[in-house]
Amino acid sequence: MDSIMTDARWTLVGTIDDIPVLGSRVVRTPDGDIALFRTAADEVFALEDACPHKQGPLSQGIVHGRRVTCPLHNWVIELATGEAVAPDEGRTGHVPVRVEGRSVSIALGMARLSRGGCRKACAHV
Amino acid sequence: MDMHLSSNNGPVVELNEATLTTGAPRKERLVVVGNGMAGMKTVEELLAKAPGRYEITVFGAEPHPNYNRIMLSPVLAGEKTFEQIVLQGRDWYDANGITLLTGEPVEGIDRTAKTVISRAGRVVPYDRLLIATGSMPFIIPVPGSTLPGVIGFRDLADVDAMLAAAAKGGRAVVIGGGLLGLEAANGLRVKGMEVTVIHLMPTLMERQLDPSAGILLQRELERRGIDVLTGADTAEIIGTEHVTGVRLKDGRDLPADIVVMAVGIRPNMALGKAAGLDCGRGIRVDDRMRTSDPSIYAVGECVEHRGLTYGLVAPLFEMAKVLAGDLAGQEGGAYAGSVTSTKLKVTGVDVFSAGDFSGGEGTEDIVFRDAARGVYKRLVLKDGKLLGAVLYGDTKDGAWYFSLLKDGADVSAERDTMIFGQGFGSADAGNPNAAVAALPDSAEICGCNGVCKGTIVKAITGKGLTSLDEVKAHTKASASCGGCSGTVEALLAATLGDGFKAAPKLKPMCKCTSHTHDAVRAAIVAQGLRTMPDVFQAMEWTTPDGCASCRPALNYYLLCAWPGEYKDDYQSRYINERAHANIQKDGTYSVVPRMWGGLTSASELRAIADVVDKFNIPTVKVTGGQRIDLFGVKKADLPAVWADLNAAGMVSGHAYAKGLRTVKTCVGSEWCRFGTQDSTGLGVKLERMTWGTWTPHKVKLAVSGCPRNCAEATIKDLGVVCIDSGYELHVGGNGGLHVRACDLLVRVASEEEVLEYTGAFMQLYREEARYLERTAPWVERVGLDHIKAALVEDPERRRALNARFLFSQTFSQDDPWAERAAKGVDRHEFKLLADVE
Ligand code: SRM
Ligand SMILES: Cc1cc2nc3c(=O)[nH]c(=O)nc-3n(C[C@H](O)[C@H](O)[C@H](O)COP(=O)(O)OP(=O)(O)OC[C@H]3O[C@@H](n4cnc5c(N)ncnc54)[C@H](O)[C@@H]3O)c2cc1C
Ligand code: SF4
Ligand code: FES
Numbered sequence: 001m002d003s004i005m006t007d008a009r010w011t012l013v014g015t016i017d018d019i020p021v022l023g024s025r026v027v028r029t030p031d032g033d034i035a036l037f038r039t040a041a042d043e044v045f046a047l048e049d050a051c052p053h054k055q056g057p058l059s060q061g062i063v064h065g066r067r068v069t070c071p072l073h074n075w076v077i078e079l080a081t082g083e084a085v086a087p088d089e090g091r092t093g094h095v096p097v098r099v100e101g102r103s104v105s106i107a108l109g110m111a112r113l114s115r116g117g118c119r120k121a122c123a124h125v
Numbered sequence: 126m127d128m129h130l131s132s133n134n135g136p137v138v139e140l141n142e143a144t145l146t147t148g149a150p151r152k153e154r155l156v157v158v159g160n161g162m163a164g165m166k167t168v169e170e171l172l173a174k175a176p177g178r179y180e181i182t183v184f185g186a187e188p189h190p191n192y193n194r195i196m197l198s199p200v201l202a203g204e205k206t207f208e209q210i211v212l213q214g215r216d217w218y219d220a221n222g223i224t225l226l227t228g229e230p231v232e233g234i235d236r237t238a239k240t241v242i243s244r245a246g247r248v249v250p251y252d253r254l255l256i257a258t259g260s261m262p263f264i265i266p267v268p269g270s271t272l273p274g275v276i277g278f279r280d281l282a283d284v285d286a287m288l289a290a291a292a293k294g295g296r297a298v299v300i301g302g303g304l305l306g307l308e309a310a311n312g313l314r315v316k317g318m319e320v321t322v323i324h325l326m327p328t329l330m331e332r333q334l335d336p337s338a339g340i341l342l343q344r345e346l347e348r349r350g351i352d353v354l355t356g357a358d359t360a361e362i363i364g365t366e367h368v369t370g371v372r373l374k375d376g377r378d379l380p381a382d383i384v385v386m387a388v389g390i391r392p393n394m395a396l397g398k399a400a401g402l403d404c405g406r407g408i409r410v411d412d413r414m415r416t417s418d419p420s421i422y423a424v425g426e427c428v429e430h431r432g433l434t435y436g437l438v439a440p441l442f443e444m445a446k447v448l449a450g451d452l453a454g455q456e457g458g459a460y461a462g463s464v465t466s467t468k469l470k471v472t473g474v475d476v477f478s479a480g481d482f483s484g485g486e487g488t489e490d491i492v493f494r495d496a497a498r499g500v501y502k503r504l505v506l507k508d509g510k511l512l513g514a515v516l517y518g519d520t521k522d523g524a525w526y527f528s529l530l531k532d533g534a535d536v537s538a539e540r541d542t543m544i545f546g547q548g549f550g551s552a553d554a555g556n557p558n559a560a561v562a563a564l565p566d567s568a569e570i571c572g573c574n575g576v577c578k579g580t581i582v583k584a585i586t587g588k589g590l591t592s593l594d595e596v597k598a599h600t601k602a603s604a605s606c607g608g609c610s611g612t613v614e615a616l617l618a619a620t621l622g623d624g625f626k627a628a629p630k631l632k633p634m635c636k637c638t639s640h641t642h643d644a645v646r647a648a649i650v651a652q653g654l655r656t657m658p659d660v661f662q663a664m665e666w667t668t669p670d671g672c673a674s675c676r677p678a679l680n681y682y683l684l685c686a687w688p689g690e691y692k693d694d695y696q697s698r699y700i701n702e703r704a705h706a707n708i709q710k711d712g713t714y715s716v717v718p719r720m721w722g723g724l725t726s727a728s729e730l731r732a733i734a735d736v737v738d739k740f741n742i743p744t745v746k747v748t749g750g751q752r753i754d755l756f757g758v759k760k761a762d763l764p765a766v767w768a769d770l771n772a773a774g775m776v777s778g779h780a781y782a783k784g785l786r787t788v789k790t791c792v793g794s795e796w797c798r799f800g801t802q803d804s805t806g807l808g809v810k811l812e813r814m815t816w817g818t819w820t821p822h823k824v825k826l827a828v829s830g831c832p833r834n835c836a837e838a839t840i841k842d843l844g845v846v847c848i849d850s851g852y853e854l855h856v857g858g859n860g861g862l863h864v865r866a867c868d869l870l871v872r873v874a875s876e877e878e879v880l881e882y883t884g885a886f887m888q889l890y891r892e893e894a895r896y897l898e899r900t901a902p903w904v905e906r907v908g909l910d911h912i913k914a915a916l917v918e919d920p921e922r923r924r925a926l927n928a929r930f931l932f933s934q935t936f937s938q939d940d941p942w943a944e945r946a947a948k949g950v951d952r953h954e955f956k957l958l959a960d961v962e
Contacts, residue, residue: 011959011961013958013959013961014958014959018953018958019958020695020696020953021327021696022670022696022697023695023696025953025956025957025958026957026958027957027958027959027960027961028957028959028960028961029961030961030962036958039483040335040336040669040670041335041482041483042483043483054710055712056710056712057708057712060700060703060704060708060712061673061700062673062676062677062696062697062698062699062700063696064668064670064671064672064673064676065490065668065669065670065672069672069673071699071700071708072708072710074673076673108961
């Protein structure tokens with residue numbers, strides 16, 4: 001996985017305070033929109049803003065625990081992996097996030113966003 | 126490097142000259158700067174490992190021997206005296222040949238000469254130097270923060286200042302709802318002051334406690350007479366000669382005779398920094414507590430180790446052990462960082478937390494809530510190991526959980542019963558019935574009614590009881606809040622074995638709870654539950670922050686129960702209600718402005734046309750609800766679209782809301798040859814009265830001018846059909862998935878009566894229906910007679926319901942579009958966080 005990490009491009013996108021607790025904000029990139037989520041425990045996760053079901057914008061969903069419920073047809077997606085919670089099946093691209101102090105950066109080079117489907121090379125595969 | 130000594134600094138005294146001249150091998154000189162908990166722990170450990178190896182000099186800025194700083198809270202609360210918290214008295218220093226210089230802070234280090242100089246001008250040489258200067262309270266740099274009467278909470282002098290103020294009574298404001306702030310608040314309250322805690326975050330001690338435990342703690346402190354303001358940000362401290370109050374950013378002024386700042390601590394690294402030691406957030410040390418200078422060590426709160434700083438004693442003691450080993454010349458031994466646990470020292474409030482309880486991938490929460498005893502416990506497990514624990518109300522197993530956590534023990538075997546505490550389930554691990562069976566007869570099962578296990582078992586065997594309901598009837602166990610019903614069922618099972626059949630379960634609200642919608646609603650009102658975490662606790666939720674199914678429902682129930690008081694929880698709303706527009710399949714939104722009673726005008730239509738052109742809106746459609754829908758609006762454009770529509774006098778049509786949608790009308794007596802009454806005018810009045818309300822599901826009204834019923838009033842939630850002699854009111858209709866024609870509720874003579882009945886019907890529906898239950902299934906479930914009894918047969922109740930409806934409307938009839946377009950509410954919702962090229 002090292003080769004992937006080295007071409008990662010850390011991009012500062014804002015501070016954790018810009019994202020509401022149990023909420024989400026969107027970062028627009030040339031590869032597509034990325035949704036950043038903040039949990040009740042102040043963790044930040046980033047996913048491609050497209051549900052594996054029918055590309056619903058996950059940024060618009062309700063965040064609970066470390067999951068988000070898609071606004072279109074209620075699939076539940078794991079924030080840490082982009083994986084749909086059973087019985088639904090599918091996975092959306094996830095993007096590494098780094099929080100230093102209050103600043104939030106995401107690794108752009110890493111995610112080749114693919115509209116509702118994680119690239120095979122992802123660390124968790 | 127800097128030179129911190131100068132020859133005109135006063136008398137220069139070399140200590141212990143004698144030992145240098147006796148000819149005996151000179152002992153190494155160890156100088157300790159900071160006579161506090163970490164420094165003295167190190168010395169104590171060192172004396173045990175290598176007695177007499179060093180000639181030790183200790184400088185302390187405070188005029189006291191080392192005392193247990195942790196115990197300052199009990200000293201403030203009057204539970205302990207200073208003498209009781211002294212750790213090493215002066216005789217200990219003497220007995221160990223340590224030169225103690227109190228009230229004498231060190232002001233400089235000369236690393237080349239290897240000497241330190243104190244404020245009194247004393248210069249002392251060292252072979253090894255230990256910096257253990259602790260930390261300082263962080264004072265937020267708002268205007269007025271340096272006024273007399275602003276106190277930190279760090280040392281005995283601070284406590285003395287607080288006690289002096291408390292002796293005069295008056296008011297204290299404590300800024301910071303963390304461990305220190307709350308202990309200060311409690312102490313000052315016990316000493317008779319009026320105390321308000323201001324906390325920036327939504328819940329207290331948010332770094333140590335999850336929101337559920339935070340709310341419980343807040344309730345307990347409020348019960349003790351401490352005011353707690355969460356989400357409150359300090360703008361300035363008011364006063365000219367002395368503090369007189371605190372001003373919040375929201376404009377509120379809180380009077381205060383003293384202000385205690387307890388917002389955090391900063392490592393006290395000035396000395397190390399000035400001496401050119403490598404510093405980050407603290408003085409940087411390696412795993413053997415060595416700084417960047419091989420002769421200088423640092424320990425305690427003033428250090429940064431592997432990127433972390435600490436503010437509790439346990440890690441400092443671990444550091445001290447390693448460091449003492451190094452000083453004693455022992456090989457090996459490394460400090461690898463600490464897992465910490467927290468306890469709040471407020472007598473009678475039991476709070477414990479340890480480890481990482483943020484949850485996460487592959488983690489599993491075990492949540493136990495005992496509403497009657499005020500207990501909340503949460504364990505976070507991953508891969509069979511304990512990752513974190515939060516305990517409130519019953520912390521006796523804190524130490525056990527903490528040791529399991531630190532050891533990384535495999536707890537799979539205890540998994541099912543470990544939440545009950547140590548020793549539980551050891552006989553028959555994994556079987557909760559066995560766990561109950563193992564309880565002594567004197568164990569209280571039902572906290573509400575004080576029923577013990579023995580009483581219940583006796584009733585089961587003696588009276589031949591076989592069901593929960595029977596136990597309830599005979600013993601009153603689980604007859605109040607029902608929180609112990611699971612335990613009672615386990616007791617039945619344990620006592621009767623196969624003879625027990627569990628009662629068919631009512632459908633719970635969602636997977637987070639065993640309670641039904643109705644039970645939760647009833648509890649919200651009966652127990653006065655005012656926030657979501659209150660409900661989670663009282664109704665014993667099994668998840669820490671609910672799910673996408675229960676949160677919107679609870680938000681609605683709370684909003685309905687406490688109008689004007691409950692603060693809407695924005696993040697518990699479905700996106701449409703959060704963005705005040707309907708999300709479409711491609712992620713764009715639709716915008717439906719209100720057209721009162723289906724009426725519009727040239728200027729409204731013109732404004733709509735202009736908006737469509739200006740924002741390139743692709744589709745304009747007349748809806749089935751007699752108004753116009755603009756489809757395909759980009760989210761970022763919403764506030765601007767709304768601003769233009771607002772400018773033409775139009776407001777949100779709430780086409781997205783579980784609330785009042787439309788009031789459909791026909792032309793009525795104004796134009797129609799059959800019209801009996803002014804159906805259009807009445808429709809407008811009804812819409813003006815009911816718009817903006819939040820309801821369990823959407824609500825649609827209609828008014829038809831005659832029984833030909835062109836407004837389809839008899840398939841609406843409430844439909845009015847005008848007749849010659851007045852108005853027929855029909856309720857519980859639905860034109861959706863399952864078409865249902867309305868039931869006729871009543872005939873009335875005047876518009877006033879129509880309005881009163883409508884308000885009353887709306888409120889009955891709001892108060893009684895389950896979330897996401899429309900009026901049609903609700904009416905079928907409770908029966909028309911129930912509704913007639915409340916509205917038709919009981920005019921008193923009808924009026925009261927209508928009055929409650931109108932009261933709640935006073936808080937909900939602000940156009941949400943205008944709030945966002947003009948006042949910037951939730952601005953972040955419509956803006957990208959960033960746009961990366
Ligand atoms: C726009 C509109 C269709 C149209 O082009 O005419 C419409 C569109 C939608 N309807 Fe409707 N309904 C519209 C009138 C109706 C009507 C007719 C009426 O109100 O007279 C009905 C049947 C009457 C009734 O409700 O009893 C109707 C029964 C439904 C239902 C089924 C409700 C039920 O209780 O069975 C749903 C699904 C739901 O709410 O769960 C629904 C849901 C929807 C949603 C909100 C689907 C969704 O969740 O995204 C559609 C999105 C609207 C949007 O993006 O603006 N819509 N919908 C109508 C908007 C009316 C308005 O001005 O506000
Ligand atoms: C009210 C209160 C309650 C607390 N409760 C808890 C608790 O419940 N549990 C827990 O684990 N921890 C608690 N703590 C934290 C705990 O007390 C600290 O972690 C611990 O005391 C830190 O030890 P230290 O030696 O690093 O610093 P300190 O104990 O502060 O010692 C540093 C000493 O160095 C002196 N000094 C500073 N600069 C100089 C100088 N230039 N020259 C000479 N001397 C100097 C200071 O005056 C001070 O006496 C509490 C702290 C406070 C204030
Ligand atoms: S009937 Fe209503 S919900 Fe179904 S497609 Fe048409 S607008 Fe959408
Ligand atoms: S698009 Fe997300 S659930 Fe259908």
